[in-house]
Structure formats: structure tokens, C-alpha cells
Amino acid sequence: xxxxxxSFFLFLIIVAGITFCTPAYAAENGYSYLLMPTQIIKLNNVxxxxxxxxxxxxxxxxxxxxxxxxxxxTRNTQxxxxxxxxxxxxxxxxxxxxxxxxxxxxxxxxxxLQTFEQVGIRPHYADYDYANGVFYxxxxxxxxxxxxxxxxxxNLISLQEVRAISELSDCYVRSFTISGDVILFPSVERSSxxxxxxxxxxxxxxxxxxxxxxGMVQISIIDGYFFVTVSTDRQYxxxxxxxxxxxxxxxxxAGNYENLYSLFGNNGTPxxxxxxDGFFYMIHENAAPSVYRFRAEDGIxxxxxxxxx
Numbered sequence: 008x009x010x011x012x013x014s015f016f017l018f019l020i021i022v023a024g025i026t027f028c029t030p031a032y033a034a035e036n037g038y039s040y041l042l043m044p045t046q047i048i049k050l051n052n053v054x055x056x057x058x059x060x061x062x063x064x065x066x067x068x069x070x071x072x073x074x075x076x077x078x079x080x081t082r083n084t085q086x087x088x089x090x091x092x093x094x095x096x097x098x099x100x101x102x103x104x105x106x107x108x109x110x111x112x113x114x115x116x117x118x119x120l121q122t123f124e125q126v127g128i129r130p131h132y133a134d135y136d137y138a139n140g141v142f143y144x145x146x147x148x149x150x151x152x153x154x155x156x157x158x159x160x161x162n163l164i165s166l167q168e169v170r171a172i173s174e175l176s177d178c179y180v181r182s183f184t185i186s187g188d189v190i191l192f193p194s195v196e197r198s199s200x201x202x203x204x205x206x207x208x209x210x211x212x213x214x215x216x217x218x219x220x221x222g223m224v225q226i227s228i229i230d231g232y233f234f235v236t237v238s239t240d241r242q243y244x245x246x247x248x249x250x251x252x253x254x255x256x257x258x259x260x261a262g263n264y265e266n267l268y269s270l271f272g273n274n275g276t277p278x279x280x281x282x283x284d285g286f287f288y289m290i291h292e293n294a295a296p297s298v299y300r301f302r303a304e305d306g307i308x309x310x311x312x313x314x315x316x
Contacts, residue, residue, distance in 0.1 A: 033078035033116040036065045040074065041297040041315055044290050049283035050092040051112075056315075059086050064099055066117075074315060080117045081108065089279070091133045091142065096120070096162050098142055098155075100130050107133070107144055107153075111162050120162060127151050132182040132225075132279075136205075141167070143190075145183050150175030152183075152208065170208040174201060181238075182225040182279065191256075193223030198241055200226065200256055214256040218242075220249055220264075227280045229287060230303035235259075236277035236289065248276045250289075270308055271299045286310075 036058075043060035055066045056077070062084050065077040085103035092098065097110040097117065106124045110117040127146020130153075134143050142155040142164060150172045155164040175194055184191040185205065192201045198221035202212040216223070222239030233256060237249040250271060253264035271277065275294025280287055289299045296313030303309075 033066075033080070035075065036063075036077040036079055037075055040295075043292050044278075044297055045088045045292075046090065046279040046281065047288050047290060047298055048090060048281045050090070050097065051094055053112075055080070055090050057087050057090055059088060059102075062086065064090055070314070078116075080110065081119070083108065083119075088131045089133050091135045093135045093137075093140070093142070093157065096142075096157065096164060098133055098135075098144070098164075100133050100144065102129050102131060102147075105129065107155075109162075109164060121164065123155075123166065126153055131180075134183070134185055136185055143183070143185065145180065147180055148177065150178060150180070172201070172203060172208055172210065174210055174213075181223075184226045184228070186228060191226045193226055193235065195222050195239075195241060195243075197221075200259070202256070212256075215260040217260070217262065219247060220251060220259070222247065224277065225279050227287075229280075230306065232303075232306075233259075234280065234303075236280060238276050238278070245276070250277050267308060270311060271301075272296070272313065288314075 038061060041058050044056055045059045046057040048055050053066050054070055055064060057064055063082045064080040064087060066080050067077045084101040087099055088102045089100040099108045101108055106122060106126050108122055109120040111120055126144060128148035130144055131147040132145045140156060144153040152170045154167045156167050157164050178194045178196045180192050180194050188205050190203045190205050194201060198216055198218055200214045201210055203210055218241040220237050221241040222237055224236040224238050227234045232252040232254060234252045239245055240247040250267040251264045253259050258264055275291040278290040278292055280289045286300045286302060291297055291299055296316035298314040300314055301308055301311045
């Protein structure tokens with residue numbers, strides 16, 4: 008094709024309004040290790056790791072992908088702690104920027120949607136409750152829950168209200184657990200677990216725990232037990248991590264609980280736990296491996312495997 012023909016062809020494209028788009032591809036992670044991860048989770052058949060001290064969220068279609076080759080969802084964060092989704096909207100908790108970010112999946116990457124600033128102080132955890140179609144976002148230092156709902160017919164959300172739990176103001180609370188009509192909060196400074204009504208946010212009960220396990224991270228309900236990851240004691244002593252479980256919340260205060268820490272390498276700081284693909288997955292900070300996969304049935308923890316070491 009001569010120069011005239013090429014120019015004429017380009018002219019026809021412009022006149023016709025034809026646009027050729029090159030698909031966008033996400034950057035690869037590049038790191039061979041995780042740096043203070045907080046969460047591993049599967050959302051809509053995609054695996055995500057919140058790689059907190061690398062200031063990024065990474066994802067893969069399979070857990071067998073070499074860590075260097077995981078894709079980067081976003082690096083527009085400072086020490087993110089959690090991610091959740093309603094199936095279409097992905098919400099990232101950008102902890103040290105005191106904000107949340109939302110995304111939608113677009114071909115082979117994630118497209119930013121919205122940014123919400125001034126979401127309390129160091130928001131740590133979020134969950135989507137399918138029962139009422141609400142994103143719950145927890146401000147870890149202010150005792151406030153931010154409630155967001157999708158705008159009908161769009162992939163946009165809006166803040167509906169902020170519900171305060173005065174008992175947890177100025178307490179460090181790293182997570183919450185929605186269980187039916189109640190929400191459980193592990194509070195360090197109060198050395199207790201609060202049970203709150205999901206709709207009214209009224210405190211229904213408070214369950215004390217010993218000071219040596221009050222640095223709780225998260226409460227999971229696993230195999231009929233309350234399974235709690237513990238980072239420190241009440242004085243934030245980093246030499247006091249634990250993984251404990253009990254049949255009732257009252258059992259913790261009575262000292263009637265089991266410490267499972269030795270089953271999981273006997274080192275590192277356990278953090279958030281997720282369930283997918285028939286296994287529980289628990290983050291382990293300050294240790295290699297960084298994730299432990301396990302099953303639990305009839306009171307037995309088994310099929311334990313360390314990952315990402």
C-alpha cells in the first residue's frame with residue numbers, strides 16, 4: 008500500500024468514527040514474598056491477597072501461580088487490610104489513608120470506580136452482608152461502622168449512615184464477625200468480646216477474656232467453635248500470639264479454651280481467616296509460611312499445609 012492509500016485509509020477510519028482499543032493488562036507483582044499480609048480471600052472465582060506492607064492488593068486465577076506472577080489490582084494504598092465484594096463491586100480498605108476504594112473487573116484488570124475519604128481512623132475490616140445488601144466497613148479506632156449500599160442499576164455505592172458503638176470508642180478493634188442477627192467485636196482495651204445487634208447496634212452482651220489473650224484479631228466460627236486469632240496481650244506484647252478456640256464465648260473468660268498455636272508452626276502472628284474451596288485459610292504475619300490452609304471437622308484440625316513461604 009503506497010503512502011497515499013495509507014493516508015486515505017486512516018482518513019476513512021477517522022471519518023467513520025472507528026476506534027481500535029488495545030486491552031489493558033495488569034502489572035505482575037514481582038515480589039517473591041509477602042510483607043505483613045492481612046488477608047487471603049476468594050471473591051467471584053478470583054483469589055486475592057492483601058499484601059499490606061507492600062501497599063498493594065494482588066490477585067490470581069489460581070493459588071498455584073508463582074507469587075511473582077500474581078497480578079496487581081492496585082498499589083494506590085497505604086497498608087491496606089481487607090477486601091470484600093458483592094459480586095460486582097470490589098471494596099478495598101485503604102487503612103493508613105483512612106479511606107475505601109471501589110473497583111469493577113474489566114477484562115483482564117480492575118477499573119477504579121469511587122474513593123471515599125475520611126472513613127474513621129485506620130479502617131481495618133469490611134464485609135458484604137447479602138442478607139440486607141449492605142457493605143459494612145469498620146473504623147478500628149473510633150467505634151464506628153460505616154454502612155454503604157449500591158445505587159440501583161449502577162456499580163456505584165453511597166454512604167447510608169454511620170453507626171457508633173460508644174463502648175468501643177478509642178478502643179482498638181481489628182475486625183468484626185457478622186453471625187445471623189448479631190455482630191461480634193473483639194476489643195483489646197476492654198479485654199472482651201462485644202455482641203451487638205446487627206440492626207440497632209445495641210450492645211446485647213459483653214464477654215470478658217483474660218488479659219493475656221485480649222489482643223484479639225478476629226473471631227471465626229469454625230466446626231462449632233469460636234476460633235480466635237490473637238496478636239498480642241492487652242499491653243500489646245508481640246511475644247504473646249495465640250490461636251484459641253472454645254465452645255462458648257463465656258468459656259474464654261473462664262479459661263476454658265484450647266490454644267492451637269503449636270499446630271501452625273509455633274511462630275508468627277495469626278491474622279484474618281477466610282473459608283473457600285473447602286478449606287480455611289489463615290494469614291500468618293512475621294513468619295514463613297505466610298498462610299496456613301487447614302480443615303476442621305468433629306473437633307479435629309487436620310490437613311494443615313503452609314503456603315507462600
